[in-house]
Amino acid sequence: MSDISKSIQPAPSVALGLLKALKSFALLRESWVGMIGVGLVAFWLLVALLAPLVAPFEPNAQLQPMAKPGTAFAAGGSFWLGTDQLGRDVLSRIIWGSRTVLVYAPLATFCAYVVGIVMGLAAGYYRGWIDEVLSFVANAILSFPVLVLYVLVISTIGPSGLNIVIAITFASAPGIMRIVRGLVLDLRNRDYVAAAQTRGEPGWYIMLIEILPNARGPLIVDACLRLGYVVITIGVLGFLGLGLPPPDPDWGGMINFSRPFVQIMPHMVIFPCIAISSLVLGFNLLADGLREISLRD
Numbered sequence: 647m648s649d650i651s652k653s654i655q656p657a658p659s660v661a662l663g664l665l666k667a668l669k670s671f672a673l674l675r676e677s678w679v680g681m682i683g684v685g686l687v688a689f690w691l692l693v694a695l696l697a698p699l700v701a702p703f704e705p706n707a708q709l710q711p712m713a714k715p716g717t718a719f720a721a722g723g724s725f726w727l728g729t730d731q732l733g734r735d736v737l738s739r740i741i742w743g744s745r746t747v748l749v750y751a752p753l754a755t756f757c758a759y760v761v762g763i764v765m766g767l768a769a770g771y772y773r774g775w776i777d778e779v780l781s782f783v784a785n786a787i788l789s790f791p792v793l794v795l796y797v798l799v800i801s802t803i804g805p806s807g808l809n810i811v812i813a814i815t816f817a818s819a820p821g822i823m824r825i826v827r828g829l830v831l832d833l834r835n836r837d838y839v840a841a842a843q844t845r846g847e848p849g850w851y852i853m854l855i856e857i858l859p860n861a862r863g864p865l866i867v868d869a870c871l872r873l874g875y876v877v878i879t880i881g882v883l884g885f886l887g888l889g890l891p892p893p894d895p896d897w898g899g900m901i902n903f904s905r906p907f908v909q910i911m912p913h914m915v916i917f918p919c920i921a922i923s924s925l926v927l928g929f930n931l932l933a934d935g936l937r938e939i940s941l942r943d
Contacts, residue, residue, distance in 0.1 A: 680935015683870075686928025690921075694744040702726070703735040705742040705895045715913050728913045730904050736914060740921050743895035747925065750807055751876045754814035755869060761819040763865075766826025767853040771834055781827070784820035792817050796879065800888040807890060810883060814876055825868060829861040836860075863940045870933035874926040881922045897922050 675681060693700065702723050703709060710717070711733040713725045727736040765784070769777040787795070799813035833839065834857065842852045883889045884898020892899065897918045904914035 677935035677938045679931050680938065683928045683931030683933070683935055686924055687932060690744050690925050690928070691748060693741055694748045697741050697745055701735075701738040701741040703738045705739045706734060706893045707738075708733040709735065712907075712911055714911070727917045728911070730900070730914050731907055731911075736900070736917055739895040739900055740897065740918060743897045743900065743918070744921070744925075746807075746890060746894065746896055747877055747880055747922075750810055750880060751873055754811040754880075755818075755873050755876050757811055757815040758818035758872070759822055759865075759869060761815055762822025763826050763858065765819065765823040767830055767858065769823065770827040770830025771849060771853050771857065777827070780823065784823050787817070787820045788824075792879075793882065796883060797886065797888065800883060805883075805888045805891055810880060810889065813883075814879060818872065818876070822868070822872075825864065826861065829864060830857055833857045833860055867933050867937050867940065870929050870936060874929035874933075877922060877926050877929065 709721075710719060710725065710729055711731055713719075713729040713733070715726060715728040717725045717728065719725060725735055725737070727740070729735055730739075765780050769780040795817045796813050799816055800809055803809045803812065830853075839852060839856050842856050847856075880889060880896075881898035881901070884896040884900075885902045887899075887902060889899050890896045892903075900918040901915050904911070908915045
């Protein structure tokens with residue numbers, strides 16, 4: 647085989663990496679833990695997509711204050727999960743609140759991964775002063791308690807959906823950077839990377855086409871786990887009054903708003919807590935299933 651033909655031999659590509667990632671998701675049917683996680687996540691996705699159809703009432707409509715679960719509404723219908731102190735249907739607000747979580751949690755996680763992957767690839771591949779500077783910045787941010795960082799960022803720039811994404815990206819990207827950096831330090835010494843360097847491929851090509859697809863396994867599992875953490879974070883920010891401004895349905899905000907009445911009307915707090923817990927459990931079980939599949943591969 648000539649030198650020219652050797653130089654154009656196919657390398658691990660983004661498309662191949664994506665196909666293998668999809669294969670891992672397809673193999674989830676072999677893991678009952680993963681399938682339970684898929685079921686929980688799929689349930690909330692359907693609820694969010696079909697919110698206008700399945701919600702029995704408008705989320706901000708003030709109908710009948712402090713109604714207990716199962717109370718019939720005089721104008722028709724029932725309050726299956728009761729109402730809050732303003733008379734808003736708890737079930738409808740949970741259904742509409744799922745849209746908030748399932749929009750901002752994946753968006754914030756994606757943005758954090760973009761920033762973290764870029765930093766990790768650069769630090770692990772180029773090493774030297776780039777690694778030292780990026781690692782110092784990451785370690786400085788990670789030295790602060792995460793909740794304190796969220797409160798500082800949101801308090802500074804104000805509560806909104808976009809600012810929640812910015813705060814989560816700022817606090818989460820350094821942790822992702824350290825994971826990616828560790829993977830790159832191992833993969834940069836592989837033969838296919840040396841072959842790409844010999845062919846004269848630019849650094850960005852080697853990092854994105856040769857290294858990143860081969861680091862997909864741990865990153866996919868971490869992304870599922872981190873989605874669960876972000877769901878909790880959004881709930882905590884809402885509970886602290888740093889989430890979406892009222893009256894937008896927000897699971898954490900619902901818990902905070904109804905907290906003074908938890909002893910006499912516990913349903914107003916319990917059901918949003920169950921919603922948060924079930925979605926987080928779904929992401930965690932999905933991550934466990936993916937990890938099982940990766941260990942078999």
